[in-house]
Amino acid sequence: MDSNLRKKKALIIGLDGVPHSLLNLYLQQGVMPHLKKILDQGFWLHQMNASIPDVSSVSWTSFATGVNPGEHGIYGFVELQPEDYSLYFPNSRNIQAPAFWEILGKTDQRNSSMSDLYRNKVDAPFRSIIFNLPHTYPATPIHGILVSGFVAIDLKKAVFPDSAYTYLKSLNYQIDVEAETIRKDKKRFLNDLFDCFEIRKKAMDHFFHDEPWDLFLACVTETDRLHHFFFDAAMDPTHSFHERFVEFYMAVDDWLNRMFEEFMELSRERGFFMVLSDHGFAPIKKEVYINPFLHKAGFLELNSEGQFFQKLGSGTRAFNLDPSRIYINYKEVFGRGTVRREDGPALLKEIREALNTLRGEENEEVIKTIYLREEIYRGPRTDQAPDMVCLPASGYDLKGGIERKEIFGKTIFAGMHTRHDAFCILSKDLGWTEKPSIEQLAGPILHYFTS
Numbered sequence: 001m002d003s004n005l006r007k008k009k010a011l012i013i014g015l016d017g018v019p020h021s022l023l024n025l026y027l028q029q030g031v032m033p034h035l036k037k038i039l040d041q042g043f044w045l046h047q048m049n050a051s052i053p054d055v056s057s058v059s060w061t062s063f064a065t066g067v068n069p070g071e072h073g074i075y076g077f078v079e080l081q082p083e084d085y086s087l088y089f090p091n092s093r094n095i096q097a098p099a100f101w102e103i104l105g106k107t108d109q110r111n112s113s114m115s116d117l118y119r120n121k122v123d124a125p126f127r128s129i130i131f132n133l134p135h136t137y138p139a140t141p142i143h144g145i146l147v148s149g150f151v152a153i154d155l156k157k158a159v160f161p162d163s164a165y166t167y168l169k170s171l172n173y174q175i176d177v178e179a180e181t182i183r184k185d186k187k188r189f190l191n192d193l194f195d196c197f198e199i200r201k202k203a204m205d206h207f208f209h210d211e212p213w214d215l216f217l218a219c220v221t222e223t224d225r226l227h228h229f230f231f232d233a234a235m236d237p238t239h240s241f242h243e244r245f246v247e248f249y250m251a252v253d254d255w256l257n258r259m260f261e262e263f264m265e266l267s268r269e270r271g272f273f274m275v276l277s278d279h280g281f282a283p284i285k286k287e288v289y290i291n292p293f294l295h296k297a298g299f300l301e302l303n304s305e306g307q308f309f310q311k312l313g314s315g316t317r318a319f320n321l322d323p324s325r326i327y328i329n330y331k332e333v334f335g336r337g338t339v340r341r342e343d344g345p346a347l348l349k350e351i352r353e354a355l356n357t358l359r360g361e362e363n364e365e366v367i368k369t370i371y372l373r374e375e376i377y378r379g380p381r382t383d384q385a386p387d388m389v390c391l392p393a394s395g396y397d398l399k400g401g402i403e404r405k406e407i408f409g410k411t412i413f414a415g416m417h418t419r420h421d422a423f424c425i426l427s428k429d430l431g432w433t434e435k436p437s438i439e440q441l442a443g444p445i446l447h448y449f450t451s
Contacts, residue, residue, distance in 0.1 A: 008272070026249055053075075053325060062439040131216075132220070173200075294319065348372065
């Protein structure tokens with residue numbers, strides 16, 4: 001069936017890294033009048049929990065698939081080859097559950113608890129345009145158009161089909177702003193951020209107006225970059241970049257309004273509308289490097305030879321992957337594993353007790369919550385999950401790098417991710433009363449199209 005003739009349409013907008021608390025503040029201060037007007041038309045602004053850990057690759061994949069990492073198999077931006085401890089970067093090919101647009105487009109080849117619920121309810125396939133969503137690279141064939149978001153190395157491999165690539169190439173489209181610019185010139189970086197957003201909006205407008213679709217999903221990642229480097233400017237009127245920070249949010253507000261109004265007209269005010277972020281943000285007091293802590297506490301040994309985690313020595317009992325995933329160096333799992341499976345529970349208890357001794361600048365706690373694998377993951381791939389995941393106290397940004405010697409430090413980053421302060425905007429008709437988690441949002445989308 002022609003997508004322009006079908007009655008059901010959905011517009012979903014992702015604002016990467018935008019916190020609920022900041023949106024609330026800017027609504028109160030009049031920075032985002034258009035969003036306030038949208039909310040007054042039958043929508044709720046909810047605070048939402050991101051994934052654990054609260055990184056984009058895990059959160060957006062949890063949103064897209066509607067299932068826990070124990071099903072979809074993505075636990076972070078990096079993983080280790082268990083045989084030799086070399087690093088690799090999971091991508092879209094490593095996702096073990098179908099996304100909701102694959103279920104709706106009847107192109108899903110993988111099974112999940114979500115696809116089992118909805119696959120047989122889809123009659124004719126729905127056409128989707130998925131634009132700039134993180135962790136969808138390389139682009140896989142879908143019923144529609146897919147433009148991958150970061151981390152995407154090659155634009156051609158980031159786009160399906162080729163005709164969409166040809167158009168984006170003609171725009172000099174950028175997948176992401178060049179982060180290294182921030183180290184040389186902050187003002188230029190901000191200008192580049194605005195320019196990148198302008199080109200992205202132009203591309204989104206093209207696909208929105210000139211292509212048929214039932215589902216249109218567009219993600220803005222410039223907000224995340226703005227927060228990482230300038231979050232200290234968000235609420236400080238005396239900051240030299242505060243006005244520029246607010247200006248970007250005003251630009252987002254204008255764009256949201258235009259997209260919303262055009263969508264309401266296109267869908268005759270009967271469409272499904274959602275806005276969400278994949279995590280929140282907070283100011284950084286200190287970065288906290290977990291591997292040096294494990295080293296000093298006697299859990300991790302380093303050799304002088306090798307790269308990154310290939311330096312792990314034979315005395316290593318546990319190590320940490322970004323941002324706060326702790327793995328026991330089990331004999332049955334890793335090539336140079338030293339820990340017997342039966343000794344795992346006692347070791348995890350020992351590590352927990354050690355981590356709880358970490359104290360910050362004014363003797364406050366650094367680690368807020370420590371989860372064991374079985375407390376947060378469920379599904380057939382839980383055996384690949386970290387054995388323990390830590391969530392930090394506010395202001396302490398947990399890091400997994402192995403190259404540092406100190407436990408605390410500070411770099412160019414001004415903002416850190418938070419799990420508890422993501423947001424979503426949903427129709428009041430959905431009747432949500434409890435705080436949602438990001439993996440719960442695919443269900444309402446699929447229900448809308450299949451009911």
